[in-house]
Amino acid sequence: MPVPIIVASGNGAPGLPVGIRILARGGSALDAVEACAKVIEADPTDTSVGRGGRPNVLGEVELDASIVDGTTHRTGAVAALQGYLHPISVARAVMERGPHVMLVGEGAARFAKEIGASKAQNLTAATRKLWVERLRAAGETPASIRRRSKLLPIVLNTVREHFGTVNFLALDRKGHLASAVTTSGWAYKYPGRVGDSPIVGAGNYCDTRYGAAACTGYGELAIRNLSAKTAVDRLAAGMRADEVAHSTIADANALEDAAFNVVVLTTKGEHASATNREGRQYAWMTTEMKEAATAPRALVPRGPR
Numbered sequence: 309m310p311v312p313i314i315v316a317s318g319n320g321a322p323g324l325p326v327g328i329r330i331l332a333r334g335g336s337a338l339d340a341v342e343a344c345a346k347v348i349e350a351d352p353t354d355t356s357v358g359r360g361g362r363p364n365v366l367g368e369v370e371l372d373a374s375i376v377d378g379t380t381h382r383t384g385a386v387a388a389l390q391g392y393l394h395p396i397s398v399a400r401a402v403m404e405r406g407p408h409v410m411l412v413g414e415g416a417a418r419f420a421k422e423i424g425a426s427k428a429q430n431l432t433a434a435t436r437k438l439w440v441e442r443l444r445a446a447g448e449t450p451a452s453i454r455r456r457s458k459l460l461p462i463v464l465n466t467v468r469e470h471f472g473t474v475n476f477l478a479l480d481r482k483g484h485l486a487s488a489v490t491t492s493g494w495a496y497k498y499p500g501r502v503g504d505s506p507i508v509g510a511g512n513y514c515d516t517r518y519g520a521a522a523c524t525g526y527g528e529l530a531i532r533n534l535s536a537k538t539a540v541d542r543l544a545a546g547m548r549a550d551e552v553a554h555s556t557i558a559d560a561n562a563l564e565d566a567a568f569n570v571v572v573l574t575t576k577g578e579h580a581s582a583t584n585r586e587g588r589q590y591a592w593m594t595t596e597m598k599e600a601a602t603a604p605r606a607l608v609p610r611g612p613r
């Protein structure tokens with residue numbers, strides 16, 4: 309029987325004890341990853357996730373999230389959701405309460421209201437200030453940007469800045485895997501932009517038979533490579549977790565020079581992580597640990613082209 313474990317992106321460390329308490333009392337991987345994600349979503353100091361996440365170019369916080377049950381392959385996702393505190397729980401409700409897999413924008417908000425999800429003002433004073441500073445650097449103000457008919461020139465000037473996102477991959481006492489990813493996405497993005505986090509197979513995937521993987525960084529690369537599903541397929545083919553993490557970053561590097569990170573967890577609780585940027589960490593905690601551990605992600609630089 310494996311020791312229950314949760315693996316996360318480095319910014320997920322504060323959420324791990326909550327999930328580990330669930331696993332320690334025999335709870336499910338699915339409950340654990342949702343609980344972990346909610347901790348980070350509610351933390352206004354993480355400017356890449358949930359409340360306090362950076363807004364789109366119009367100052368609206370649009371949240372993406374997905375959850376995967378590795379045993380049943382049930383999944384739920386929301387994208388460009390505005391005005392709710394816990395997109396991960398809305399994603400789980402999409403999975404469990406409706407006939408669909410993904411809801412976006414106004415439809416996602418309507419669904420969140422219908423199920424009684426907690427509302428929130430996700431643009432904080434701090435992230436509003438960052439947004440206004442970003443606009444000022446582009447010669448704009450909140451009033452002027454809202455009058456603009458063309459946003460593309462402004463968005464093109466914000467390229468590849470501040471991605472963030474948080475991942476959680478959990479293995480429970482029964483050997484079941486689940487994964488959750490939640491994010492405010494690319495800071496100052498074009499309204500309606502959807503990243504990899506809610507795209508199952510791109511930013512998030514798990515299969516109780518083989519393992520789990522999730523991505524952070526420039527989500528367009530994960531969508532183009534279907535990174536998380538490809539990583540799990542490589543586990544299924546017998547590659548080690550560290551080899552899978554390395555190859556996932558190498559795939560991203562083959563496309564473009566943009567920040568990209570992955571975490572990988574096997575059915576035995578082995579884990580690994582890799583990145584193409586210096587100084588990135590990942591985190592994990594088992595039911596035998598008193599606190600979360602962190603370690604540097606293995607660096608896979610892009611190299612000269």
Ligand code: GLY
Nearest residue numbers: 493494503525527
């Ligand atoms: N990886 C998060 C995003 O690109 O939205």
